[in-house]
Amino acid sequence: MAHAAPLSAPRAEQGLGVYTQKLGMWVFLASEVMFFTALIGSYIILRWGSAESWPVPHEILAIPITALNTFILICSSVSMVKAYAAATQDDQKGLRRWLLLTVIGGATFVGVQAFEYHHLISEGLLPSGIREGSALAARLVDTGKVSATAAGLFGSAFFTMTGFHGFHVTCGVICMTFVTIKAFRGGYRGGRYHGIETIGLYWHFVDLVWIILFTIVYLI
Amino acid sequence: MHWWFPANASSYGGDVDRIFYVILYITGAVFLLVEGGLLVFLVRYRRREGRTAAYVHGNNKAEIVWTTIPAVIVISLALLSQKVWSAVKDPAHFPKDAIPIGVHVKQFEWQITMPGPDGKLDTDDDIFRKNEMHLQVGRDYAVRLTSQDVIHSFFIPAFRLKQDAVPGMTITAWFRPTRTGEFDLACSQLCGTGHYRMEAKVYVHSAEDFARWQAAQAAGGVATPSAAAADTPRATGGMAMGHSGAMR
């Protein structure tokens, strides 16, 4: 890392030509990929390796509202890109606007997810299985459409995967809030965009994981 | 010698042992070569007044040699092992007409169901025992392993056979006993507090003795060690073990 030292100081060996903060984020994201692979991979194995009949997702989950939520999250990634562009061009007004939109988009996503969880739980889907006597039980288990165990496993996997994703988005929203406050205080003036780019990477990653999750858990 | 493998008592046990010995000779030779070489170097190249080490960074030819030779050796060992592994574990190679035996494992006992004279399981003449298996020498057997609770492991050292029993799965393992005698069956996967006392006995009879035993079961049972005795931990093995039986 080059030191802010006299000009004659020799530059360090640059490994990959990526500044340290960004490199650190890439390295961290590699481990996050592995973490979600464990969870999503397990779901795939449990579901498609099961001899029993698993619930068809759209019979339990609300696809339309989740599709809208997905769209909101993707939009917040777009606003993140815009924020990054603004930072590189020292457009402080644009930066603040786009960051604020990103925070709102992320927070909305989490809010809708929380609402969905509440709805699903009251319908009868729990991490431990389908609650006896619930609406879902009546609709799916008692009619013999799905086995109780398979439905239970679906609940286990669903809440674990989406729950950890939601946790990651929440952490992202919190960090993004701090970044936004810093932007409002002028912390990214003069073309100082590294922090924006770095948190942007995290944000896009979290969005990408959601797109994969939405496809595998909701749509297929 | 007590401190070595129990004598082999199954048809493929000899193959397993053979691979072991091949590996033993090869690794033994490598061990002598490497450790011997190390000792020689330590003595020969120890620091001495006026000596300088050789300024050598490596030797590509040597690298190629000690990459290729180990590679050839381990690939050969893999090929040698594969044939035996396939013969023992590949369901496609299980003997047809093997006599089925049901082994349902639970904490902490082996519930064994042997077919009666009809040679089929799940019929009225099945013989049920805890911690005891009776076999006829020279016949093929296919054990169907199931578990009630946690993972256990079906291990008969004299047959060189081991297979985990997993709850939720039915797993088949086959063997052919080649000697008469009394052999041990042990659990070799930690399965809880009673894991250490899941001893069971495997009796391999001659054809006549087996027929006699089987007939006696139908007639109401000859005195064979009963389930109850097998269920309590006992201090055995020739050591006065004090409290071990009472511990739970």
Place this chain on the structure above:
Amino acid sequence: MTAAAMPQGAGLHAGHDDRPWIRRYVFSTDHKTIGIQFLFLSLFFLLAGGLLAMVIRWQLGFPGTPVPGGSILPDAMAPGGVIRPSFYNALVTMHGTFMIFFAVMPLLTGVFANYLIPLKIGAPDMAFPRLNMWSFWLMIPAGTLALAGFFVEGGTAAAGWTAYAPLSNSPLYTGVSAGQVLWCLAIVIFGASSLLGSVNYVTTVINLRAPGMTWMRLPLSVWALFITAILALLAVPILAGAIIMLLFDQVLGTHFYLPTGGGQPLLWQHLFWFFGHPEVYILILPAMGLVSDVIANGSRKPVFGYPTMVAAIGGIAFLGFIVWGHHMFVSGMNPRLGTTFMASTMLIAVPTSIKVFNWLGTMWRGNIHFHVPMLNAIGFLSMFVIGGLSGIFMAATPVDMYIHDSYFIVAHIHYVLFGGSLFAAFAGIYYWFPKMFGRRMDERLGRIHFALTFVFYNLTFFPMHLLGLGGHMRRIYDPTQYPFLAPLQPINRFISVSAFLLLTSQLPFAFNFFRSLFRGERAEINPWRDNSLEWTLPSPPPHGNFAATPTVYRGPYEYSVPGEVEDFLPQDRPARAAAEAH
């Protein structure tokens, strides 16, 4: 995220240090302090794990008799001092857990990656010093939770450090509930600590190398620690995911691994070993790296085949990701997979043997100084060879059918982890102690420690191979319950007595270590006449390390260079022509 990114003040150099006491020694972001904190943590857990092992060996050697000092244990564990089977299972579980997660990993990675990487590459500190501080301090709640299990109702986790489901997620089957939950939480927090460390090590090695410190001039210790960090980065999150699902099975009523709920016990095994196999390379690669440095130094000779050594580290790491099924040959997994895993497992012997021959090649025609670190490095080499060769037996699927889950495996594990990792750790501690603390450890005590440890270590663990061949299973509370094991009982007693003597043999080390901290002879800057950058700095180096960023002109193993007066040539000494120009 943004604030922690830059090394402490761009342009940090060694200079006046006016940090308050608590920032200097407690909540320090200085990688050297953090490394030393990890040293004390890991030595504590090494002792704890060792004491647990003594109790295990007492029960195995003298089953059913009261353990000396056992009367202090509560009845739930050992009434009258006699270990209960349930407590025995907890002991073997926590011995493995402490040793792997809280002793050897922190000792090899936490200590040496933290302490050595910035120094050896010429950097003022790690890339993210504050994250680094968190990496250490997260170990405190992790370790506390791991210890706490002993004090809760039902006792601590008792399903083995491998925690196979459904034994591990069902209090119904073990009687353990809170203990296993605490275990899960402890490992997850450990995982977070490990992750923060790995992010630092990887980023620092890529981006913070001093001018001239090209990839092929890095010391092998740095290469090994760098690749280990990549392994940890990719493997530990899998463990975290697996354990979180295990935890949810216990507390949220999920059924990931419970067949009664449609789950699959084998899923746990696949996930666990997908982490677990790279994990063992995480435990051995740093040891190999440290030992390369020490052997070259002790032999006064360049490392033989440096590029191949680097490739071998990479090869071991890569292959390490595709062999996990060799822990599951008899698990009920498709036997065809057994074949593929056997193939990859056999192959991993190739880069490993390359390294062994290259170490021998380094000593060949050397001028060997038998200083205490070198003795320990030679101990590593000779013992690791045994551990590696024994691995070939278990790689062969038919043989593994017999020796799986037997004491042959226990022998193998301990030959590579103690004979390998621990001897290397000792070598590292004796070698870098002078740099860390500015004082030398006593050489004579070091030799006594090495000799006693080497002897009693072999007497303890070699006979375990025999036990395994006799059919002796692992994790057995009382071997005398099986008549076929009775003839082996004298071996068990012999091993137990050797083990007690092995632990006693660590007294000279403990005494030496602590006394030298305060009363050791003052160390010179470069007592081992080594070439690497840390040996150009005062002992201990100041905060910020280098007064001016060094420039590197050559590799780290230029020993006995013809034409040089000394038999070593530091990495930062200008090339001859440049020097003559002055």
